[in-house]
Amino acid sequence: MKASIERSALLKAMSRAQSVVERRNTIPILANVLIEADGADISFRATDLDIEVVDKAAAMVSQAGSTTVGAGLLHEIVRKLPDGSTVELHADAATGRMEVRAGRSHFSLATLPREDFPVMASSEYDTNFSTKAAILRRLFDKAKFAISTEETRYYLNGIYLHSATAPAGQMLRAVATDGHRLACIDAELPDGADAIPGVIVPRKTVTEVLKLLADDDADIAVSVSETKIRFATPEITLTSKVIDGSFPDYTRVIPQQNQxxxxxxxxxxxxxxxxxxxxxxxxxxxxxxxxxxxxxxxxxxxxxxxxxxxxxxxxxxxxxxxxxxxxxxxxxxxxxxxxxxxxxxxxxxxxxxxxxxxxxxxxxxxxxxxxx
Missing domain, CATH: 3.10.150.10 (DNA Polymerase III, subunit A, domain 2)
Structure with missing residues:
Protein backbone atom coordinates (compact mmCIF):
# COMPACT_ATOMS: atom_id res chain seq x y z
CA MET A 1 0.00 0.00 0.00
CA LYS A 2 1.29 3.43 -0.92
CA ALA A 3 -0.68 6.65 -0.64
CA SER A 4 -0.37 10.32 0.25
CA ILE A 5 -3.01 12.34 2.10
CA GLU A 6 -3.44 15.84 3.50
CA ARG A 7 -2.45 16.03 7.16
CA SER A 8 -5.78 17.69 8.17
CA ALA A 9 -7.86 14.92 6.55
CA LEU A 10 -5.70 12.23 8.15
CA LEU A 11 -5.90 13.89 11.57
CA LYS A 12 -9.69 14.11 11.40
CA ALA A 13 -9.98 10.42 10.49
CA MET A 14 -7.49 9.30 13.13
CA SER A 15 -9.21 11.39 15.84
CA ARG A 16 -12.43 9.49 15.23
CA ALA A 17 -10.67 6.13 15.02
CA GLN A 18 -8.67 6.46 18.24
CA SER A 19 -11.71 7.62 20.22
CA VAL A 20 -13.48 4.33 19.42
CA VAL A 21 -10.44 2.19 20.29
CA GLU A 22 -10.30 1.20 23.97
CA ARG A 23 -7.24 2.44 25.86
CA ARG A 24 -6.52 -0.94 27.45
CA ASN A 25 -6.83 -3.93 25.17
CA THR A 26 -6.17 -7.59 25.87
CA ILE A 27 -6.49 -8.25 22.12
CA PRO A 28 -3.61 -6.38 20.38
CA ILE A 29 -5.36 -6.04 17.00
CA LEU A 30 -8.17 -4.00 18.63
CA ALA A 31 -5.67 -1.24 19.42
CA ASN A 32 -5.05 -0.86 15.67
CA VAL A 33 -6.78 0.97 12.86
CA LEU A 34 -7.34 -0.84 9.56
CA ILE A 35 -6.13 1.35 6.68
CA GLU A 36 -7.37 0.42 3.19
CA ALA A 37 -6.27 2.35 0.09
CA ASP A 38 -7.98 1.88 -3.26
CA GLY A 39 -8.80 4.15 -6.22
CA ALA A 40 -8.90 7.76 -5.05
CA ASP A 41 -9.93 6.94 -1.47
CA ILE A 42 -8.33 5.75 1.70
CA SER A 43 -10.49 4.38 4.52
CA PHE A 44 -9.77 4.07 8.23
CA ARG A 45 -11.69 1.44 10.22
CA ALA A 46 -11.59 1.09 14.02
CA THR A 47 -13.61 -1.11 16.38
CA ASP A 48 -13.96 -2.21 20.00
CA LEU A 49 -16.21 -5.14 18.88
CA ASP A 50 -19.34 -3.18 19.94
CA ILE A 51 -18.84 -0.07 17.79
CA GLU A 52 -17.22 0.19 14.38
CA VAL A 53 -16.39 3.47 12.63
CA VAL A 54 -15.27 3.74 9.01
CA ASP A 55 -13.95 7.08 7.77
CA LYS A 56 -13.23 7.71 4.07
CA ALA A 57 -10.92 10.47 2.86
CA ALA A 58 -9.63 11.55 -0.54
CA ALA A 59 -6.01 10.54 -1.18
CA MET A 60 -3.45 10.00 -3.94
CA VAL A 61 -3.18 6.21 -4.07
CA SER A 62 -0.20 4.97 -6.08
CA GLN A 63 -0.43 1.39 -4.83
CA ALA A 64 -3.63 -0.19 -3.52
CA GLY A 65 -3.44 -2.29 -0.39
CA SER A 66 -4.21 -2.47 3.31
CA THR A 67 -2.57 -2.81 6.71
CA THR A 68 -3.26 -2.23 10.40
CA VAL A 69 -1.27 0.04 12.70
CA GLY A 70 -1.63 1.36 16.27
CA ALA A 71 -4.45 3.93 16.25
CA GLY A 72 -3.24 5.94 19.24
CA LEU A 73 0.35 6.04 18.02
CA LEU A 74 -0.51 7.15 14.48
CA HIS A 75 -2.91 9.78 15.84
CA GLU A 76 -0.18 11.24 18.08
CA ILE A 77 2.30 11.34 15.20
CA VAL A 78 -0.13 13.08 12.83
CA ARG A 79 -1.22 15.52 15.56
CA LYS A 80 2.38 16.69 15.94
CA LEU A 81 3.10 17.10 12.22
CA PRO A 82 3.08 20.65 10.77
CA ASP A 83 -0.20 22.12 9.48
CA GLY A 84 -0.63 21.90 5.72
CA SER A 85 1.85 19.06 5.26
CA THR A 86 1.24 16.06 3.01
CA VAL A 87 1.66 12.70 4.70
CA GLU A 88 2.95 9.67 2.81
CA LEU A 89 1.93 6.20 4.02
CA HIS A 90 3.80 3.18 2.70
CA ALA A 91 3.07 -0.28 4.10
CA ASP A 92 5.34 -3.20 3.20
CA ALA A 93 3.92 -6.65 3.93
CA ALA A 94 7.37 -8.22 3.64
CA THR A 95 8.87 -6.17 6.48
CA GLY A 96 5.68 -5.85 8.54
CA ARG A 97 6.25 -2.10 8.87
CA MET A 98 4.51 1.06 7.70
CA GLU A 99 6.58 4.10 6.79
CA VAL A 100 5.10 7.51 7.58
CA ARG A 101 6.78 10.52 5.95
CA ALA A 102 5.98 14.23 6.07
CA GLY A 103 8.62 16.77 5.01
CA ARG A 104 11.80 15.80 6.85
CA SER A 105 10.00 13.62 9.40
CA HIS A 106 10.13 9.86 9.03
CA PHE A 107 8.56 7.15 11.20
CA SER A 108 8.63 3.36 10.86
CA LEU A 109 5.71 1.71 12.63
CA ALA A 110 5.01 -1.95 13.44
CA THR A 111 1.91 -3.41 11.78
CA LEU A 112 -0.32 -6.43 12.31
CA PRO A 113 -1.84 -8.52 9.48
CA ARG A 114 -5.00 -7.14 7.91
CA GLU A 115 -6.55 -10.64 8.07
CA ASP A 116 -6.56 -10.51 11.89
CA PHE A 117 -8.69 -7.37 12.02
CA PRO A 118 -12.31 -8.09 13.06
CA VAL A 119 -14.84 -6.49 10.70
CA MET A 120 -18.35 -6.14 12.11
CA ALA A 121 -20.71 -8.41 10.22
CA SER A 122 -23.17 -6.52 8.07
CA SER A 123 -26.79 -7.25 8.87
CA GLU A 124 -30.18 -6.68 7.36
CA TYR A 125 -31.80 -3.56 8.76
CA ASP A 126 -35.54 -3.48 9.45
CA THR A 127 -35.85 0.30 9.12
CA ASN A 128 -33.97 2.85 7.01
CA PHE A 129 -34.60 6.58 7.11
CA SER A 130 -32.80 9.89 6.72
CA THR A 131 -32.89 12.93 9.00
CA LYS A 132 -31.03 16.19 9.46
CA ALA A 133 -28.03 16.20 11.78
CA ALA A 134 -29.58 19.02 13.87
CA ILE A 135 -32.65 16.88 14.67
CA LEU A 136 -30.63 13.84 15.70
CA ARG A 137 -28.23 15.95 17.75
CA ARG A 138 -31.11 17.57 19.66
CA LEU A 139 -32.59 14.16 20.52
CA PHE A 140 -29.32 12.73 21.82
CA ASP A 141 -27.82 15.89 23.31
CA LYS A 142 -30.84 16.72 25.46
CA ALA A 143 -31.34 13.14 26.73
CA LYS A 144 -27.77 11.97 27.36
CA PHE A 145 -27.34 13.60 30.80
CA ALA A 146 -29.97 11.23 32.26
CA ILE A 147 -28.25 8.01 31.08
CA SER A 148 -27.53 5.74 34.04
CA THR A 149 -23.94 4.82 34.92
CA GLU A 150 -24.98 1.85 37.07
CA GLU A 151 -23.71 -1.29 35.37
CA THR A 152 -26.16 -3.49 37.29
CA ARG A 153 -29.11 -1.96 35.46
CA TYR A 154 -27.36 -2.21 32.09
CA TYR A 155 -30.62 -1.61 30.17
CA LEU A 156 -30.54 2.00 31.43
CA ASN A 157 -26.97 2.58 30.15
CA GLY A 158 -28.17 4.18 26.92
CA ILE A 159 -30.87 6.17 25.13
CA TYR A 160 -34.09 4.41 24.16
CA LEU A 161 -34.82 5.43 20.54
CA HIS A 162 -38.29 4.52 19.24
CA SER A 163 -41.46 5.85 17.70
CA ALA A 164 -44.18 7.03 20.09
CA THR A 165 -47.63 8.57 19.97
CA ALA A 166 -47.85 12.16 21.23
CA PRO A 167 -50.63 14.78 21.04
CA ALA A 168 -48.99 16.07 17.85
CA GLY A 169 -49.01 12.58 16.26
CA GLN A 170 -46.36 9.91 15.77
CA MET A 171 -42.93 11.11 16.87
CA LEU A 172 -39.35 9.89 16.92
CA ARG A 173 -38.57 9.79 20.64
CA ALA A 174 -35.37 9.55 22.70
CA VAL A 175 -35.68 8.64 26.38
CA ALA A 176 -33.04 8.24 29.09
CA THR A 177 -33.37 7.70 32.83
CA ASP A 178 -31.29 6.62 35.79
CA GLY A 179 -34.21 6.23 38.20
CA HIS A 180 -33.66 9.70 39.71
CA ARG A 181 -34.32 11.85 36.64
CA LEU A 182 -35.76 11.25 33.19
CA ALA A 183 -35.46 13.02 29.83
CA CYS A 184 -38.04 12.47 27.08
CA ILE A 185 -37.35 14.27 23.78
CA ASP A 186 -39.57 14.21 20.67
CA ALA A 187 -38.90 15.07 17.03
CA GLU A 188 -41.06 14.79 13.93
CA LEU A 189 -41.04 11.19 12.68
CA PRO A 190 -38.94 11.03 9.48
CA ASP A 191 -40.34 9.30 6.37
CA GLY A 192 -39.68 5.57 6.58
CA ALA A 193 -39.22 5.50 10.36
CA ASP A 194 -42.74 4.37 11.29
CA ALA A 195 -41.69 0.74 11.82
CA ILE A 196 -38.52 1.50 13.78
CA PRO A 197 -37.94 -1.19 16.42
CA GLY A 198 -37.34 0.31 19.87
CA VAL A 199 -33.58 0.08 20.51
CA ILE A 200 -31.31 1.16 23.37
CA VAL A 201 -28.32 3.06 21.95
CA PRO A 202 -25.31 2.64 24.30
CA ARG A 203 -23.74 5.65 26.04
CA LYS A 204 -20.43 5.36 24.16
CA THR A 205 -22.25 5.19 20.81
CA VAL A 206 -24.24 8.33 21.68
CA THR A 207 -20.96 10.16 22.43
CA GLU A 208 -19.40 9.05 19.12
CA VAL A 209 -22.51 9.86 17.05
CA LEU A 210 -22.65 13.39 18.45
CA LYS A 211 -19.14 13.96 17.04
CA LEU A 212 -20.51 13.25 13.54
CA LEU A 213 -23.29 15.83 13.78
CA ALA A 214 -21.35 19.09 13.49
CA ASP A 215 -23.06 20.28 10.30
CA ASP A 216 -26.73 21.02 11.12
CA ASP A 217 -27.88 20.70 7.50
CA ALA A 218 -26.08 17.41 6.78
CA ASP A 219 -28.31 14.43 6.02
CA ILE A 220 -27.73 11.43 8.29
CA ALA A 221 -28.83 8.02 7.02
CA VAL A 222 -30.04 5.88 9.93
CA SER A 223 -30.54 2.12 9.70
CA VAL A 224 -31.98 0.12 12.59
CA SER A 225 -32.40 -3.58 13.32
CA GLU A 226 -33.15 -5.33 16.62
CA THR A 227 -29.43 -5.86 17.27
CA LYS A 228 -27.65 -2.98 15.51
CA ILE A 229 -27.94 0.66 14.55
CA ARG A 230 -25.97 2.47 11.85
CA PHE A 231 -25.43 6.19 11.23
CA ALA A 232 -23.93 7.22 7.90
CA THR A 233 -22.79 10.33 6.04
CA PRO A 234 -21.04 10.22 2.64
CA GLU A 235 -17.65 10.10 4.44
CA ILE A 236 -18.34 8.28 7.73
CA THR A 237 -20.24 5.16 8.74
CA LEU A 238 -20.71 4.31 12.40
CA THR A 239 -22.22 0.92 13.25
CA SER A 240 -23.02 -0.15 16.79
CA LYS A 241 -24.59 -3.03 18.62
CA VAL A 242 -27.59 -1.99 20.71
CA ILE A 243 -28.09 -2.95 24.34
CA ASP A 244 -29.76 -6.36 24.62
CA GLY A 245 -32.46 -5.66 27.17
CA SER A 246 -35.93 -4.22 27.70
CA PHE A 247 -36.29 -0.54 28.53
CA PRO A 248 -38.81 -0.03 31.38
CA ASP A 249 -42.24 1.53 30.81
CA TYR A 250 -41.11 5.12 31.34
CA THR A 251 -44.60 6.55 30.68
CA ARG A 252 -45.70 5.47 34.17
CA VAL A 253 -43.07 7.78 35.69
CA ILE A 254 -44.17 10.91 33.80
CA PRO A 255 -46.67 12.76 36.06
CA GLN A 256 -49.96 13.70 34.42
CA GLN A 257 -51.74 15.42 37.33
CA ASN A 258 -49.18 18.01 38.46
CA GLN A 259 -51.10 21.30 38.67
Whole structure:
Protein backbone atom coordinates (compact mmCIF):
# COMPACT_ATOMS: atom_id res chain seq x y z
CA MET A 1 0.00 0.00 0.00
CA LYS A 2 1.29 3.43 -0.92
CA ALA A 3 -0.68 6.65 -0.64
CA SER A 4 -0.37 10.32 0.25
CA ILE A 5 -3.01 12.34 2.10
CA GLU A 6 -3.44 15.84 3.50
CA ARG A 7 -2.45 16.03 7.16
CA SER A 8 -5.78 17.69 8.17
CA ALA A 9 -7.86 14.92 6.55
CA LEU A 10 -5.70 12.23 8.15
CA LEU A 11 -5.90 13.89 11.57
CA LYS A 12 -9.69 14.11 11.40
CA ALA A 13 -9.98 10.42 10.49
CA MET A 14 -7.49 9.30 13.13
CA SER A 15 -9.21 11.39 15.84
CA ARG A 16 -12.43 9.49 15.23
CA ALA A 17 -10.67 6.13 15.02
CA GLN A 18 -8.67 6.46 18.24
CA SER A 19 -11.71 7.62 20.22
CA VAL A 20 -13.48 4.33 19.42
CA VAL A 21 -10.44 2.19 20.29
CA GLU A 22 -10.30 1.20 23.97
CA ARG A 23 -7.24 2.44 25.86
CA ARG A 24 -6.52 -0.94 27.45
CA ASN A 25 -6.83 -3.93 25.17
CA THR A 26 -6.17 -7.59 25.87
CA ILE A 27 -6.49 -8.25 22.12
CA PRO A 28 -3.61 -6.38 20.38
CA ILE A 29 -5.36 -6.04 17.00
CA LEU A 30 -8.17 -4.00 18.63
CA ALA A 31 -5.67 -1.24 19.42
CA ASN A 32 -5.05 -0.86 15.67
CA VAL A 33 -6.78 0.97 12.86
CA LEU A 34 -7.34 -0.84 9.56
CA ILE A 35 -6.13 1.35 6.68
CA GLU A 36 -7.37 0.42 3.19
CA ALA A 37 -6.27 2.35 0.09
CA ASP A 38 -7.98 1.88 -3.26
CA GLY A 39 -8.80 4.15 -6.22
CA ALA A 40 -8.90 7.76 -5.05
CA ASP A 41 -9.93 6.94 -1.47
CA ILE A 42 -8.33 5.75 1.70
CA SER A 43 -10.49 4.38 4.52
CA PHE A 44 -9.77 4.07 8.23
CA ARG A 45 -11.69 1.44 10.22
CA ALA A 46 -11.59 1.09 14.02
CA THR A 47 -13.61 -1.11 16.38
CA ASP A 48 -13.96 -2.21 20.00
CA LEU A 49 -16.21 -5.14 18.88
CA ASP A 50 -19.34 -3.18 19.94
CA ILE A 51 -18.84 -0.07 17.79
CA GLU A 52 -17.22 0.19 14.38
CA VAL A 53 -16.39 3.47 12.63
CA VAL A 54 -15.27 3.74 9.01
CA ASP A 55 -13.95 7.08 7.77
CA LYS A 56 -13.23 7.71 4.07
CA ALA A 57 -10.92 10.47 2.86
CA ALA A 58 -9.63 11.55 -0.54
CA ALA A 59 -6.01 10.54 -1.18
CA MET A 60 -3.45 10.00 -3.94
CA VAL A 61 -3.18 6.21 -4.07
CA SER A 62 -0.20 4.97 -6.08
CA GLN A 63 -0.43 1.39 -4.83
CA ALA A 64 -3.63 -0.19 -3.52
CA GLY A 65 -3.44 -2.29 -0.39
CA SER A 66 -4.21 -2.47 3.31
CA THR A 67 -2.57 -2.81 6.71
CA THR A 68 -3.26 -2.23 10.40
CA VAL A 69 -1.27 0.04 12.70
CA GLY A 70 -1.63 1.36 16.27
CA ALA A 71 -4.45 3.93 16.25
CA GLY A 72 -3.24 5.94 19.24
CA LEU A 73 0.35 6.04 18.02
CA LEU A 74 -0.51 7.15 14.48
CA HIS A 75 -2.91 9.78 15.84
CA GLU A 76 -0.18 11.24 18.08
CA ILE A 77 2.30 11.34 15.20
CA VAL A 78 -0.13 13.08 12.83
CA ARG A 79 -1.22 15.52 15.56
CA LYS A 80 2.38 16.69 15.94
CA LEU A 81 3.10 17.10 12.22
CA PRO A 82 3.08 20.65 10.77
CA ASP A 83 -0.20 22.12 9.48
CA GLY A 84 -0.63 21.90 5.72
CA SER A 85 1.85 19.06 5.26
CA THR A 86 1.24 16.06 3.01
CA VAL A 87 1.66 12.70 4.70
CA GLU A 88 2.95 9.67 2.81
CA LEU A 89 1.93 6.20 4.02
CA HIS A 90 3.80 3.18 2.70
CA ALA A 91 3.07 -0.28 4.10
CA ASP A 92 5.34 -3.20 3.20
CA ALA A 93 3.92 -6.65 3.93
CA ALA A 94 7.37 -8.22 3.64
CA THR A 95 8.87 -6.17 6.48
CA GLY A 96 5.68 -5.85 8.54
CA ARG A 97 6.25 -2.10 8.87
CA MET A 98 4.51 1.06 7.70
CA GLU A 99 6.58 4.10 6.79
CA VAL A 100 5.10 7.51 7.58
CA ARG A 101 6.78 10.52 5.95
CA ALA A 102 5.98 14.23 6.07
CA GLY A 103 8.62 16.77 5.01
CA ARG A 104 11.80 15.80 6.85
CA SER A 105 10.00 13.62 9.40
CA HIS A 106 10.13 9.86 9.03
CA PHE A 107 8.56 7.15 11.20
CA SER A 108 8.63 3.36 10.86
CA LEU A 109 5.71 1.71 12.63
CA ALA A 110 5.01 -1.95 13.44
CA THR A 111 1.91 -3.41 11.78
CA LEU A 112 -0.32 -6.43 12.31
CA PRO A 113 -1.84 -8.52 9.48
CA ARG A 114 -5.00 -7.14 7.91
CA GLU A 115 -6.55 -10.64 8.07
CA ASP A 116 -6.56 -10.51 11.89
CA PHE A 117 -8.69 -7.37 12.02
CA PRO A 118 -12.31 -8.09 13.06
CA VAL A 119 -14.84 -6.49 10.70
CA MET A 120 -18.35 -6.14 12.11
CA ALA A 121 -20.71 -8.41 10.22
CA SER A 122 -23.17 -6.52 8.07
CA SER A 123 -26.79 -7.25 8.87
CA GLU A 124 -30.18 -6.68 7.36
CA TYR A 125 -31.80 -3.56 8.76
CA ASP A 126 -35.54 -3.48 9.45
CA THR A 127 -35.85 0.30 9.12
CA ASN A 128 -33.97 2.85 7.01
CA PHE A 129 -34.60 6.58 7.11
CA SER A 130 -32.80 9.89 6.72
CA THR A 131 -32.89 12.93 9.00
CA LYS A 132 -31.03 16.19 9.46
CA ALA A 133 -28.03 16.20 11.78
CA ALA A 134 -29.58 19.02 13.87
CA ILE A 135 -32.65 16.88 14.67
CA LEU A 136 -30.63 13.84 15.70
CA ARG A 137 -28.23 15.95 17.75
CA ARG A 138 -31.11 17.57 19.66
CA LEU A 139 -32.59 14.16 20.52
CA PHE A 140 -29.32 12.73 21.82
CA ASP A 141 -27.82 15.89 23.31
CA LYS A 142 -30.84 16.72 25.46
CA ALA A 143 -31.34 13.14 26.73
CA LYS A 144 -27.77 11.97 27.36
CA PHE A 145 -27.34 13.60 30.80
CA ALA A 146 -29.97 11.23 32.26
CA ILE A 147 -28.25 8.01 31.08
CA SER A 148 -27.53 5.74 34.04
CA THR A 149 -23.94 4.82 34.92
CA GLU A 150 -24.98 1.85 37.07
CA GLU A 151 -23.71 -1.29 35.37
CA THR A 152 -26.16 -3.49 37.29
CA ARG A 153 -29.11 -1.96 35.46
CA TYR A 154 -27.36 -2.21 32.09
CA TYR A 155 -30.62 -1.61 30.17
CA LEU A 156 -30.54 2.00 31.43
CA ASN A 157 -26.97 2.58 30.15
CA GLY A 158 -28.17 4.18 26.92
CA ILE A 159 -30.87 6.17 25.13
CA TYR A 160 -34.09 4.41 24.16
CA LEU A 161 -34.82 5.43 20.54
CA HIS A 162 -38.29 4.52 19.24
CA SER A 163 -41.46 5.85 17.70
CA ALA A 164 -44.18 7.03 20.09
CA THR A 165 -47.63 8.57 19.97
CA ALA A 166 -47.85 12.16 21.23
CA PRO A 167 -50.63 14.78 21.04
CA ALA A 168 -48.99 16.07 17.85
CA GLY A 169 -49.01 12.58 16.26
CA GLN A 170 -46.36 9.91 15.77
CA MET A 171 -42.93 11.11 16.87
CA LEU A 172 -39.35 9.89 16.92
CA ARG A 173 -38.57 9.79 20.64
CA ALA A 174 -35.37 9.55 22.70
CA VAL A 175 -35.68 8.64 26.38
CA ALA A 176 -33.04 8.24 29.09
CA THR A 177 -33.37 7.70 32.83
CA ASP A 178 -31.29 6.62 35.79
CA GLY A 179 -34.21 6.23 38.20
CA HIS A 180 -33.66 9.70 39.71
CA ARG A 181 -34.32 11.85 36.64
CA LEU A 182 -35.76 11.25 33.19
CA ALA A 183 -35.46 13.02 29.83
CA CYS A 184 -38.04 12.47 27.08
CA ILE A 185 -37.35 14.27 23.78
CA ASP A 186 -39.57 14.21 20.67
CA ALA A 187 -38.90 15.07 17.03
CA GLU A 188 -41.06 14.79 13.93
CA LEU A 189 -41.04 11.19 12.68
CA PRO A 190 -38.94 11.03 9.48
CA ASP A 191 -40.34 9.30 6.37
CA GLY A 192 -39.68 5.57 6.58
CA ALA A 193 -39.22 5.50 10.36
CA ASP A 194 -42.74 4.37 11.29
CA ALA A 195 -41.69 0.74 11.82
CA ILE A 196 -38.52 1.50 13.78
CA PRO A 197 -37.94 -1.19 16.42
CA GLY A 198 -37.34 0.31 19.87
CA VAL A 199 -33.58 0.08 20.51
CA ILE A 200 -31.31 1.16 23.37
CA VAL A 201 -28.32 3.06 21.95
CA PRO A 202 -25.31 2.64 24.30
CA ARG A 203 -23.74 5.65 26.04
CA LYS A 204 -20.43 5.36 24.16
CA THR A 205 -22.25 5.19 20.81
CA VAL A 206 -24.24 8.33 21.68
CA THR A 207 -20.96 10.16 22.43
CA GLU A 208 -19.40 9.05 19.12
CA VAL A 209 -22.51 9.86 17.05
CA LEU A 210 -22.65 13.39 18.45
CA LYS A 211 -19.14 13.96 17.04
CA LEU A 212 -20.51 13.25 13.54
CA LEU A 213 -23.29 15.83 13.78
CA ALA A 214 -21.35 19.09 13.49
CA ASP A 215 -23.06 20.28 10.30
CA ASP A 216 -26.73 21.02 11.12
CA ASP A 217 -27.88 20.70 7.50
CA ALA A 218 -26.08 17.41 6.78
CA ASP A 219 -28.31 14.43 6.02
CA ILE A 220 -27.73 11.43 8.29
CA ALA A 221 -28.83 8.02 7.02
CA VAL A 222 -30.04 5.88 9.93
CA SER A 223 -30.54 2.12 9.70
CA VAL A 224 -31.98 0.12 12.59
CA SER A 225 -32.40 -3.58 13.32
CA GLU A 226 -33.15 -5.33 16.62
CA THR A 227 -29.43 -5.86 17.27
CA LYS A 228 -27.65 -2.98 15.51
CA ILE A 229 -27.94 0.66 14.55
CA ARG A 230 -25.97 2.47 11.85
CA PHE A 231 -25.43 6.19 11.23
CA ALA A 232 -23.93 7.22 7.90
CA THR A 233 -22.79 10.33 6.04
CA PRO A 234 -21.04 10.22 2.64
CA GLU A 235 -17.65 10.10 4.44
CA ILE A 236 -18.34 8.28 7.73
CA THR A 237 -20.24 5.16 8.74
CA LEU A 238 -20.71 4.31 12.40
CA THR A 239 -22.22 0.92 13.25
CA SER A 240 -23.02 -0.15 16.79
CA LYS A 241 -24.59 -3.03 18.62
CA VAL A 242 -27.59 -1.99 20.71
CA ILE A 243 -28.09 -2.95 24.34
CA ASP A 244 -29.76 -6.36 24.62
CA GLY A 245 -32.46 -5.66 27.17
CA SER A 246 -35.93 -4.22 27.70
CA PHE A 247 -36.29 -0.54 28.53
CA PRO A 248 -38.81 -0.03 31.38
CA ASP A 249 -42.24 1.53 30.81
CA TYR A 250 -41.11 5.12 31.34
CA THR A 251 -44.60 6.55 30.68
CA ARG A 252 -45.70 5.47 34.17
CA VAL A 253 -43.07 7.78 35.69
CA ILE A 254 -44.17 10.91 33.80
CA PRO A 255 -46.67 12.76 36.06
CA GLN A 256 -49.96 13.70 34.42
CA GLN A 257 -51.74 15.42 37.33
CA ASN A 258 -49.18 18.01 38.46
CA GLN A 259 -51.10 21.30 38.67
CA UNK A 260 -48.88 23.63 40.73
CA UNK A 261 -47.08 25.68 38.07
CA UNK A 262 -43.93 27.73 38.49
CA UNK A 263 -42.35 29.67 35.63
CA UNK A 264 -38.83 30.99 36.09
CA UNK A 265 -35.98 32.40 34.04
CA UNK A 266 -33.92 29.25 33.36
CA UNK A 267 -30.54 30.99 33.47
CA UNK A 268 -31.26 32.87 36.70
CA UNK A 269 -32.60 29.69 38.30
CA UNK A 270 -29.50 27.63 37.36
CA UNK A 271 -27.12 30.31 38.66
CA UNK A 272 -29.02 30.61 41.95
CA UNK A 273 -29.02 26.82 42.48
CA UNK A 274 -25.31 26.75 41.74
CA UNK A 275 -24.59 29.52 44.24
CA UNK A 276 -26.55 28.16 47.20
CA UNK A 277 -25.39 24.57 46.64
CA UNK A 278 -21.79 25.69 47.17
CA UNK A 279 -22.21 25.07 50.92
CA UNK A 280 -24.14 21.78 50.61
CA UNK A 281 -22.51 18.50 51.55
CA UNK A 282 -21.01 16.67 48.58
CA UNK A 283 -22.89 13.47 49.32
CA UNK A 284 -26.44 14.80 49.08
CA UNK A 285 -26.04 18.20 47.39
CA UNK A 286 -29.56 18.88 48.71
CA UNK A 287 -31.30 22.18 47.99
CA UNK A 288 -34.76 23.17 49.28
CA UNK A 289 -37.26 25.11 47.18
CA UNK A 290 -39.84 27.09 49.19
CA UNK A 291 -42.59 28.43 46.93
CA UNK A 292 -45.06 31.16 47.80
CA UNK A 293 -46.99 33.62 45.65
CA UNK A 294 -44.61 34.80 42.87
CA UNK A 295 -41.61 34.06 45.09
CA UNK A 296 -39.10 31.23 45.33
CA UNK A 297 -36.56 30.85 48.13
CA UNK A 298 -33.71 28.43 47.46
CA UNK A 299 -31.92 27.31 50.62
CA UNK A 300 -29.25 24.90 51.80
CA UNK A 301 -28.50 23.96 55.39
CA UNK A 302 -25.36 21.87 55.82
CA UNK A 303 -24.43 21.49 59.54
CA UNK A 304 -20.78 20.82 58.72
CA UNK A 305 -20.18 23.74 56.39
CA UNK A 306 -22.87 26.40 56.76
CA UNK A 307 -26.12 27.65 55.27
CA UNK A 308 -27.20 29.70 52.26
CA UNK A 309 -30.40 31.05 50.76
CA UNK A 310 -31.41 33.14 47.76
CA UNK A 311 -34.71 34.61 46.66
CA UNK A 312 -35.95 34.64 43.06
CA UNK A 313 -38.97 36.28 41.45
CA UNK A 314 -41.09 33.63 39.73
CA UNK A 315 -44.58 33.24 38.33
CA UNK A 316 -46.42 31.07 40.89
CA UNK A 317 -50.01 31.39 42.08
CA UNK A 318 -50.72 28.13 43.92
CA UNK A 319 -50.57 27.15 47.59
CA UNK A 320 -47.29 27.26 49.53
CA UNK A 321 -44.98 24.35 48.80
CA UNK A 322 -41.62 23.16 50.12
CA UNK A 323 -39.72 20.50 48.18
CA UNK A 324 -36.12 19.31 48.07
CA UNK A 325 -33.91 18.16 45.18
CA UNK A 326 -30.39 17.07 44.43
CA UNK A 327 -28.74 20.30 43.22
CA UNK A 328 -26.78 18.47 40.50
CA UNK A 329 -30.00 17.12 38.96
CA UNK A 330 -31.63 20.57 38.96
CA UNK A 331 -28.57 22.11 37.29
CA UNK A 332 -28.41 19.44 34.59
CA UNK A 333 -32.10 19.79 33.77
CA UNK A 334 -31.99 23.61 33.75
CA UNK A 335 -29.00 23.52 31.39
CA UNK A 336 -31.13 21.76 28.76
CA UNK A 337 -33.48 24.75 28.39
CA UNK A 338 -32.89 26.55 25.09
CA UNK A 339 -35.66 29.09 25.65
CA UNK A 340 -35.67 31.85 28.22
CA UNK A 341 -38.13 30.33 30.68
CA UNK A 342 -38.45 26.96 32.35
CA UNK A 343 -41.81 25.71 33.59
CA UNK A 344 -41.93 23.40 36.64
CA UNK A 345 -45.09 21.47 37.45
CA UNK A 346 -45.38 20.15 41.03
CA UNK A 347 -47.89 17.98 42.85
CA UNK A 348 -46.55 17.57 46.39
CA UNK A 349 -43.21 17.45 48.21
CA UNK A 350 -43.07 13.67 47.79
CA UNK A 351 -44.07 13.34 44.14
CA UNK A 352 -41.97 13.59 40.94
CA UNK A 353 -41.71 17.05 39.41
CA UNK A 354 -42.05 17.71 35.68
CA UNK A 355 -40.12 20.40 33.82
CA UNK A 356 -40.47 21.68 30.26
CA UNK A 357 -39.42 24.67 28.16
CA UNK A 358 -42.26 27.18 28.20
CA UNK A 359 -45.31 25.50 26.67
CA UNK A 360 -43.20 23.20 24.47
CA UNK A 361 -44.02 19.55 25.19
CA UNK A 362 -41.43 18.15 22.75
CA UNK A 363 -38.84 18.05 25.54
CA UNK A 364 -39.94 17.12 29.06
CA UNK A 365 -37.89 16.22 32.11
CA UNK A 366 -38.85 14.47 35.34
CA UNK A 367 -36.88 14.70 38.57
CA UNK A 368 -37.51 12.85 41.81
CA UNK A 369 -37.56 14.91 45.01
CA UNK A 370 -35.48 14.20 48.12
CA UNK A 371 -35.95 14.90 51.81
CA UNK A 372 -34.22 18.02 53.12
Missing amino acids: KRMEVDASDFAKAVDRVSTVSSERSRAVKLALDEDRLILSVNAPDSGAADEELAVAYADERLEIGFNAKYLLEIASQVDRENAVFLFNSSGDPTLMREGNDDSAIYVVMPMRV
